[in-house]
Amino acid sequence: MTYSIKEVSEKVGLSIYTLRFYDKQGLLPFVARNQVGYREFTDGDLNIIHTICCLKDTGMKINDIREYVNDIMAGPTTIAHRQQLLSEHRAEVLTKQQKIADNLREIDYKLEMYEADDSFEQVSREIQFASREKEQNHLENPYKITNKS
Amino acid sequence: MTYSIKEVSEKVGLSIYTLRFYDKQGLLPFVARNQVGYREFTDGDLNIIHTICCLKDTGMKINDIREYVNDIMAGPTTIAHRQQLLSEHRAEVLTKQQKIADNLREIDYKLEMYEADDSFEQVSREIQFASREKEQNHLENPYKITNKS
DNA sequence: ATAAACCCTAGATAATACTCTAGGGAAAGC
DNA sequence: GCTTTCCCTAGAGTATTATCTAGGGTTTAT
Numbered sequence: 001m002t003y004s005i006k007e008v009s010e011k012v013g014l015s016i017y018t019l020r021f022y023d024k025q026g027l028l029p030f031v032a033r034n035q036v037g038y039r040e041f042t043d044g045d046l047n048i049i050h051t052i053c054c055l056k057d058t059g060m061k062i063n064d065i066r067e068y069v070n071d072i073m074a075g076p077t078t079i080a081h082r083q084q085l086l087s088e089h090r091a092e093v094l095t096k097q098q099k100i101a102d103n104l105r106e107i108d109y110k111l112e113m114y115e116a117d118d119s120f121e122q123v124s125r126e127i128q129f130a131s132r133e134k135e136q137n138h139l140e141n142p143y144k145i146t147n148k149s
Numbered sequence: 150m151t152y153s154i155k156e157v158s159e160k161v162g163l164s165i166y167t168l169r170f171y172d173k174q175g176l177l178p179f180v181a182r183n184q185v186g187y188r189e190f191t192d193g194d195l196n197i198i199h200t201i202c203c204l205k206d207t208g209m210k211i212n213d214i215r216e217y218v219n220d221i222m223a224g225p226t227t228i229a230h231r232q233q234l235l236s237e238h239r240a241e242v243l244t245k246q247q248k249i250a251d252n253l254r255e256i257d258y259k260l261e262m263y264e265a266d267d268s269f270e271q272v273s274r275e276i277q278f279a280s281r282e283k284e285q286n287h288l289e290n291p292y293k294i295t296n297k298s
Numbered sequence: 299a300t301a302a303a304c305c306c307t308a309g310a311t312a313a314t315a316c317t318c319t320a321g322g323g324a325a326a327g328c
Numbered sequence: 329g330c331t332t333t334c335c336c337t338a339g340a341g342t343a344t345t346a347t348c349t350a351g352g353g354t355t356t357a358t
Contacts, residue, residue, distance in 0.1 A: 002286050006304070017347050020306085025345095030279070032288035036354065038305050040288055044279035051259070054252040062345075074293050076272040083263040086256055093253055097246070103203040104242055107235055110200070114232040123225040130179070130193035137151050139181035139189055144223050155334070166317050169336085174315095185324060187335055211315075 002040040012049050026066045027052055029073055048072060058093045151189040161198050175215045176201055178222055197221060207242045 009016045022028050023039070030048060031039050041049075048069065055065050068085050071078035113122055127143050134141045158165045171177050172188070179197060180188050190198075197218065204214050217234050220227035262271055276292050283290045 002288070004304075005306095015347075016305095018345085021346060024307095030291045032283060032286075032291065034288075036305080037307090038354080040286065042279070042282045042286060042288070044282045051255070054255045058249055058252045058256065072276075073291060075276055076269045079263050079268050079272055083260065086260050086263070090253070090256055090260065093249065093256070097249060097253075100207055100242065100246060100249075103207045104239070104246070106200070106203045107207070107239055107242070111232065111235050111239065114228050114235070119228050120225045123228055127221075127224055130191070133191045133193045134181060137181075137189065137191060139151070139183075139191070142179045142181065142222065153334080154336095164317080165335095167315085170316060173337095182336095185335080186337090187324085 002042055003046070005039050005041070008041045008046065008049070011046065012053060014049075014053070022052070022062075025062050027062065027069055029069065055089065058089070059096065060089055064089070151191055152195070154188050154190070157190045157195065157198070160195060161202060163198075163202070171201070171211075174211050176211065176218055178218065204238065207238070208245065209238055213238070 003011070005016050005019055008014075009019060014022070019028070023031060028045075028049070031041055031045055034040050052065055052069065055068065056062075060068075064085065068082060071082045071085070113119060116122060131141050131143050134143075152160070154165050154168055157163075158168055163171070168177070172180060177194075177198070180190055180194055183189050201214055201218065204217065205211075209217075213234065217231060220231045220234070262268060265271060280290050280292050283292075
């Protein structure tokens with residue numbers, strides 16, 4: 001059982017363009033061709049593509065993914081290197097996760113302000129503070145609404 | 150107290166180039182200029198830039214950030230729109246967080262395999278399975294090491 | 299045997315977000 | 329006053345990832 005590029009595209013959620021692009025970039029060296037040059041994907045290929053998507057969706061660069069794929073192609077002697085690549089990447093993902101969580105808390109804080117009963121007053125105070133700061137520094141006031149000096 | 154572009158660059162961790170680029174893109178309409186055209190940043194400006202970084206670092210596109218900044222400039226009448234922008238973005242961030250967490254679990258799974266005592270055997274079995282699959286489908290075997298048919 | 303749906307490559311184009319260069323003026327220290 | 333360091337703009341260049349076009353062959357169904 002093998003799959004055409006279109007079937008794979010539907011299965012993994014990458015466009016046909018992207019699959020061909022990945023192949024061009026050396027991410028799919030394991031994909032075989034039939035006699036007229038069409039790609040034929042096996043289930044094993046799909047597994048690796050799935051891993052590629054995991055790495056890509058956590059922000060790994062194509063060049064690094066290629067390195068990992070090349071390790072896969074080279075067999076079990078590259079296990080140490082794969083481990084190194086993945087654990088470095090893992091650390092980066094954890095850092096990014098933390099950063100996103102922190103930023104999300106700030107966004108939530110803003111949202112709470114906008115959802116508050118006195119949001120109008122809070123926002124007005126904010127803008128008036130910023131306006132006053134501009135004036136105190138003899139700078140042009142860029143805010144539209146300063147009905148209060 | 151105001152800050153030069155260089156000081157702001159150091160404070161917020163964006164390059165001077167990036168700050169000027171953001172200004173060009175309409176993300177910093179609140180930044181005033183002195184008499185010779187130099188940018189002068191206030192503390193209030195830094196606060197907004199910090200928010201911009203939060204949005205950028207959670208993946209918001211510059212065009213959307215500009216919309217949000219324009220809402221800030223327009224005063225409290227835009228609260229409903231700001232709320233809409235942020236809560237839509239918040240939902241996207243949550244989705245992305247979930248996806249990253251899922252992918253991370255798969256990466257951890259791979260790492261566990263590589264760290265196992267019998268990793269060599271596991272990986273060998275994997276590659277032999279893939280090789281056999283290729284052969285069964287009469288496809289070229291792209292794997293280097295198939296010392297076992 | 300012919301239309302419709304697929305597949306291929308090479309290379310152009312796009313979107314996004316910077317990053318740098320050239321050319322020129324301003325400010326601060328000595 | 330002069331050197332160093334800073335600031336400015338406009339526009340060119342880069343990096344990354346993805347998408348599309350042109351030109352051409354293949355497969356399937358009727």
